[in-house]
Amino acid sequence: MKVIVCVDDSEFTEFMIQQLLNRRWHDDTQFKILTVLEPISMSPDPRMTEFLTLKREREAKKKLAAWRNLLSRVIPRSLVHIDIRQGSPVEEILKAAVEWQPEKIIMGAHNKGICPRFNLGSVSGSVVKQAFCTVEVLRDTEKAALSK
Amino acid sequence: MNTATLGLLATNPEAKMKVLIAVEDKEFGETIIDYIKKNNWNTDTKFKILHVIEPYELDEGVDVTYLPFLEDTKEQARAAAKTLVNSLTIKLKDKFVNCSIESDVAEGNPKEILLKEIEKWSADLLCLGTHGRRGVSKFLLGSVSQALASHAPCAVLIVKKST
Numbered sequence: 001m002k003v004i005v006c007v008d009d010s011e012f013t014e015f016m017i018q019q020l021l022n023r024r025w026h027d028d029t030q031f032k033i034l035t036v037l038e039p040i041s042m043s044p045d046p047r048m049t050e051f052l053t054l055k056r057e058r059e060a061k062k063k064l065a066a067w068r069n070l071l072s073r074v075i076p077r078s079l080v081h082i083d084i085r086q087g088s089p090v091e092e093i094l095k096a097a098v099e100w101q102p103e104k105i106i107m108g109a110h111n112k113g114i115c116p117r118f119n120l121g122s123v124s125g126s127v128v129k130q131a132f133c134t135v136e137v138l139r140d141t142e143k144a145a146l147s148k
Numbered sequence: 149m150n151t152a153t154l155g156l157l158a159t160n161p162e163a164k165m166k167v168l169i170a171v172e173d174k175e176f177g178e179t180i181i182d183y184i185k186k187n188n189w190n191t192d193t194k195f196k197i198l199h200v201i202e203p204y205e206l207d208e209g210v211d212v213t214y215l216p217f218l219e220d221t222k223e224q225a226r227a228a229a230k231t232l233v234n235s236l237t238i239k240l241k242d243k244f245v246n247c248s249i250e251s252d253v254a255e256g257n258p259k260e261i262l263l264k265e266i267e268k269w270s271a272d273l274l275c276l277g278t279h280g281r282r283g284v285s286k287f288l289l290g291s292v293s294q295a296l297a298s299h300a301p302c303a304v305l306i307v308k309k310s311t
Contacts, residue, residue, distance in 0.1 A: 001186070019303075023165075024188035103186070109297075109304075128297050128306055134183060136273075136305040137297055 002030045002100060006093055006107040006127075007067065009035075009060070015140050016108055017067055020075075027077040033064050034082075034096055036089040053086075060084050090126040097131055109137045166194045168271035169236075170262055170296075176277035176309070177236050183307045184275065185243045195244070197236050197251040198265060199229045200258040229253040259295045266302055275305045 005020065007013040020031075037060060040052050064082040071080045085092040097105060109124050128135045169184065171177035177199075184195075201222075233251035240249050254261045266274060276293050297304045 024190055026188055125298070129294070132308060134305065134307045136303060138303045139301070 001026050001028070001104070002032070002102040004032045004034050004093070004096060004100065004102045004105045006089075006105065006123075007033055007035050007064070008108075009063070010108075012108045012140065013063075013067070016106065016138050017070065019138055020071065020106070025075050025078060028079075029075065030079045030081070031071055031075075032081045032083050032096070032100055032102070033067050033071075034085070034093065035060055035064060036085045036087060036092040038089065039086065057084060089123045090130070093123070093127050094130055097133060102133055104134045104136060105131055106136045106138065109139050164192050164194070165190060165272045166270060167196070167273045167275060168262070168265060168269060169195060169197045170258070170274065170276040171197060171199050171232065171236060172258075172277060172292075174232060174235075177232060178239070179309050180275050180277055180307045181236050181239050184240065189244060189247065191244075191246045193244070194248045195240060195250070196265075196269060196271070197233045197240070197249070198262070199233050199253050200261045201225050201229055201253065201255045202258060203255065226253065226255075258292045259299070262292075262296055263299060263301075266300055271302050273303045273305055274300050275307060278306060278308050 037056055040049050061084060068080040068082050072078060083096060105127060107124050109121050124137050169180055171180060230253055233253060237249050237251045278293055293306055297306060
């Protein structure tokens with residue numbers, strides 16, 4: 001089984017990884033931990049933009065490598081890849097799915113808004129609608145309960 | 149995130165999972181069950197297969213002489229629903245002999261019934277198909293699935309027919 005796990009730099013990723021570790025997986029499961037870095041457009045100086053982009057990419061690589069090591073260590077005989085892309089999250093996730101042909105995409109519905117329970121998140125919502133494969137949307141149920 | 153944070157994460161084999169499987173018809177129900185069977189689950193996972201019968205809405209001014217016919221139709225729908233959930237339960241039991249698998253048929257608005265059931269049964273995961281009768285394309289999410297993906301207070305697995 002091939003599974004794409006979409007992560008970002010929020011605390012929710014830690015919750016997602018914990019959920020993955022709590023489950024039983026087939027021995028031959030392959031994970032692709034995917035993150036998409038959106039373009040930085042805040043700096044008028046292109047050198048600063050380049051510097052920030054590279055810095056962010058380095059940090060992302062470090063984080064994803066740590067998650068890969070953890071999943072490989074805890075889930076026996078799993079194969080874990082990491083994939084860092086630049087661009088629009090929805091487009092890149094869908095593109096990765098077409099290229100890699102996973103059975104499932106796992107992503108979070110963590111929300112930065114004031115009413116987390118009633119917001120799927122625009123990226124998750126678009127992927128759920130457009131992906132050709134099964135999509136699982138994870139939620140931190142404790143936080144969702146607090147928002148009721 | 150640092151290595152100390154990572155150290156705190158560990159597998160929890162005792163984590164019990166309650167999986168609510170919403171089925172709309174035979175075709176999509178079997179797709180979901182087949183997908184679930186392809187996955188590994190802890191032996192203490194609890195499954196519940198639920199089908200919701202939507203109420204028939206009578207247009208204003210409809211001839212009441214049709215009402216007995218409507219009652220018969222409702223009874224037929226209930227019988228078909230029971231057959232559906234029973235057959236899917238047997239399919240799932242084939243694979244997960246030691247897991248608790250129950251089934252139920254409810255009547256009402258699917259979204260409301262499923263949201264209530266998630267709360268009542270404390271489901272951790274809701275599994276459903278992309279769309280049913282109202283779908284117009286396999287790339288469009290059905291209105292019930294979409295609403296549940298947005299509103300469910302638990303994880304939601306949307307099984308696509310192609311997988």
